[in-house]
Amino acid sequence: MRYARKIFTSLIAIPIAVLTATAALLALPLTRPSAAEAATGAAGLSYDYIMSAPLAVAAEDENVYVLDESGEVSSLADGAVGKFTGETFTPGGAASADKLAAFGGAVYLYGSDVVAVTSGSAGIYEIAENGVALRTDAESSSPLSVGLTGNAVTAAADGDALYIVTESGGRYSLIKWSDGNTETIAVELPADGNVTASAVLDGVFYYATDYTLYSLEQPDGCDTRGGIISMAASGGKLLFTTRSGRVHSYDGSVTETVLGKSGHISVSSRRNTVAFADKGNNRVTVMRDGETTSLPADSPNAAAISYTGEIFAASDNKIVNVSRDAEVFVSNGIVADICFDIKAVDKDIVYALGENGDLTEANGGTAIASSVSAIAPSPDGGVLALGTDGTVTHYAAGDNGGYAAVSSFTAAAGTDIDADRAGNVYVLSGGEISKYSPDGSTSEKLGVSDIDSFEISEVSFAADGYAVGFGDIVTVGLHSRSTDVIPAGNAGTDMLDGEEDKEAYTAFSDEKFNSSPAPSSERADIAVVTTDTEIYPCPAEMPSDTGMIAKGTYVTLVARYEDTDYYLAIAESAEEGSAIGYINVNAVERCDYMTEEETIAEYGPDLRRYVYIVSPIYKYPSEEAPVLESSTIDTDSDYNEFTVAPFVKGYKDAKGGSWYRVVWADASDKNITLDGYMKVSTLSLVSGDQTEPDINGEIRADDGVSAKCYAIVSGEYVENGDLVADRTKVEIVGDYTKSEEYTHIRYKDENGTVRDCYVLTGEVILTEAGRYQIVMFVVAGVVAVFLIVLVTVYLRRRKKID
Structure with a gap:
């Protein structure tokens, strides 16, 4: 498209930095797809999270691993959470694992067949009721001769040393085994309940009861955030899982939440922003222009993005602007989902879906519908509602202030809904996504399953060799941890940016951007x-x-x-x-155009201008607009007559330039008046007054060559593109006052045409009185003499009387 300097180029690419902040701020970081996935743009592309509650934590050097209730293992290596892709072994063959150990880059899962597991420099120590074994690989383990003084409860390794907590008669003891020797470290450990987990950090042994964390150096203990069930040490911190389904860290003084069960992830996108509402981790993760941040929110069920980029979250019975940490709307019940009216750009109209199925406009509390299971913004404005019976209804504001159903069709009962720009509707039902035509007359399944929620992406972003494009569908799995992507080509989304669409837009713009005035x-x-x-x-x-x-x-x-x-x-x-x-x-x-009276006040009483054809005339007031064809202008004339016409006062282009709107008679038909725009900075204006200038001044250019000419536009002095040669004789119009920055002049150019403009006062001098000034001086002299004669006669007569 010849005119579109910035149109139909590649979609925005938002480079995404993987979070490396403290674990407490982990915010859905990236996972890298396989080479095949990256090449085909397949699924498994975006962010990771943990859908099930964490059960156990293990560490090897700086690498931390988490086992969740679903049996999946996540890696927290380098501060980023992701699916563990290394080797996983289950030595005991347990169908349901609740314990975890790491050694040699692999993880080992255990069930109730062992009491505790921990890894040291030599391998993994497996502590059972009847003894201890050392495992160095997945195939075999060797028994160790460790003298247990009671029932083993938990264990922790530090290098080649093994610490075991035992219980006998309700009393807990600590023994240490190293190099085949067993010694008792503590006969009785302080404990306010059952000892559940232990770890060694920087040579200090820590152990925990349900709600208290102890160390040999801190026998009084400190409070934790729930019952600890597993513990590990890495990176100078203790990491522990709790019965509340979270992972916490402890650095010796401060306990922080690392992550927890997300439970539900809701994705929203608009303009340059993507937001992930992470319900279980009390946050909304926001990606914008390559930056990723986490905003606190109380168990957000959903997030939505306003046109101005502010993030709203549905938390319990209220809607909160988490960008400003401000409560916006309060509901009578829990808000399950929210969305914006995408046509209401100049104001925020928020639609809220309650857990009870009631749909309202949150701004005024206006009731819209009931028995609704999911909502999405309609591309035509208003809101799309998926009824519990599977009916898809488009609601829009009516003239009376309420809402009315514009259209509807029967789809399938489901839990999520969205629409593309062309009005095709996508419904999530039974974990599968189906596409419906705008009127519901046709439908097809996309061939995906086990989906919890989805979003048609309105943002393009890329990272690590893969991309999510405008119109791709981002899905959130029921049990898997990575958000997947269905490419727009596979999903059949129509975002009005296809090749056929672009051809239509090109034809439309070519018609409007022709060079005819x-x-x-x-x-x-x-x-x-x-x-x-x-x-x-x-x-x-x-x-x-x-x-x-x-x-x-x-x-x-x-x-x-x-x-x-x-x-x-x-x-x-x-x-x-x-x-x-x-x-x-x-x-x-x-904007309003000036009236004729305002135009005269702006440019002077004579709006007729005679313009040399030395600068282009544009169809619109922009350098990006087409230059009008010259056939409408009389090119046989030295200059043409234009009239400065009413325009928008104060208009500025991208470079800060001012413009004249001009009209003129068509060269081929003087009865037709045409319209165009000329830049003030390149316009050569000829004075409408062609009388001989009354010379009384001279140009003295600062550079010795020429002085710039200025015009007054919207009260400002703007360069008009002309130059007056040094030593040019000029008429100074009006008073010549050196305190003024600009002086009005008239002069003849090299063609003998009279022009008028303003120059810097410092570049013109007053040389002599012009003929008009001389006449005025003579008249003033005559008047003065006459007054003197009158006074003299009066005084003489008065003296005679006296």
């Missing part, structure tokens, strides 16, 4: 941005490469695309430059 009745529609927005490559909200179009930016609305809210437009962004594309009309406010 418009009749003066079709003046450009100028608007100003009222809320930070973007200009899009297609007439729909989507990733854009033009950057942010800031509030206050001037925009030329060229033409509305069909019956959408999007206009083909030119945005004059000071930060991003002039950009052509589609803009949401709800993000701008149209």
Whole structure:
């Protein structure tokens, strides 16, 4: 597309940094797909989390591993949580494991066949009721001669030393085994309950009861965050799992939550932002322009993103703006899901679904529907509701302030819903996603299963050799831990950005961006941005490469695309430059043109201007607009007559330049008046007054060559592109006052044409009185003499009387 300097380029790529912050801030970090997956854009691409409650924790050097209730093992290596992809062994063949050990880069799972397991420098120590064995590989283990003084309860290794807590008669003792020798370290350990776990950190032995953490150096103990069931040491910290289903860390003074059972992940995306509501970990993880942050939220059931990029979360019976840590709306019941009306760009309209199935507009508490199981924003504005009976209904605001059903069709009862830009509806039912045509007349299954929730991505982001594209479907598994991606081509999503769509947009823009001038009745529609927005490559909200179009930016609305809210437009962004594309009309406010009276006050009483054809005339007030064909202008004339017409006061282009709107008679038909725009900075204006200048001044350019000429536009002095040669004789119009920065002059150019403009006062001098000034001096002299004669006669007569 020849005009689109910033249109239909590659979608936004958001580089994603894997979180390496403290474990307490772990926020759904990345996993790398296989080479085949990366090559095909297959599933398994995005973020990891733990869906089931953590049971056991183990460590080897700096690597930490977590076993959850589903039997899956996650790796916390390098501060990032991900699915463990190394070797996993189950020496006892336990069908249900609740204990974990790590050695040689592999993990070992144990069940009730052992009392405790721990790994040291020599291998894994397996502590059973009847003895201790050392395992060095997956195939075999060797018994050790360890003198137990009671029933073994828990154990921890430190290098080649093994510590075992035993119980006898309700009393707990600690023994140490090393190099074949057993010694008693403590005959009776302080304990306020049953000892459940132990670990060695920096040479210090720690053990825990249900709610207290002890060490040999701190016999009084400290409170923990729930009953500890497993413990390990790594990176200078203790890590332990609790019965509350969380992993905590302890550095000797502070206990922090590392992660817990997510339980439910809800994904939301809009413009340049993706948000993951992590219910079990009390946070919303936000990805924006390559940055990943975690925002605290109380057990968020869902998240939604406003047009301005603020993150809202549904927490219990309220909706919270977690970007500002502010409560926004309060509900009578628990809010299960929320979404925004995507057409309400200039204000936030939030739809809330209660756990009881009631759908409301949260802003005013307006009831919309009941017996609803899932909601999503409609691409046509309003909200899509999936009824408990499987009916999909589009609700929109009515004229009376309430909501009415616009359309509906029968799908399948389900738990999640979304729609693409073309209106195709996707429903999650029984863990499977089905696609329905906008009217529901056709449907097909996508061939995926075990899905808990999904989102049609409205953001493109990439990392580590794979990408999630605009229109891809991000799915969250019921039991798996990585969010998967169904490419748009496989999902059949239509985001109005296909090749056929682009051909239609190109034809539309070519029609509007031709070089033929418009009749003066079709003046450009100028608007100003009222809320930070973007200009899009297609007439729909989507990733854009033009950057942010800031509030206050001037925009030329060229033409509305069909019956959408999007206009083909030119945005004059000071930060991003002039950009052509589609803009949401709800993000701008149209500007008023000046009246004829205001135009005269702005430019002077004579709006007729004679302009040399030395600068282009544009169809719209932008350097990105087409330059009008010259056939409409009389090229046989040295200059043509234009009239400065009413325009938007204060309009500025991306470079801060000012513009004239001009009208002129068509060269081929003087009865037709045409409309165009000329940059003030490149315009050569000829004075409408061609009388001989009354010379009384001279140009004295600072550089000895020429002085710049200026015009007054919207009260500002703007370069008009002309230069007056040094030593040029000029007429200084009005008073010549050195305290003024600019002085008004008239002069003849090299063609003998009279021009008028302003120059810097420091670059013009007053040389002599002009003929008009001389006449005024003579008149003033005559008047003065006459007054003197009158006074003299009066005084003489008065003296005679006296």
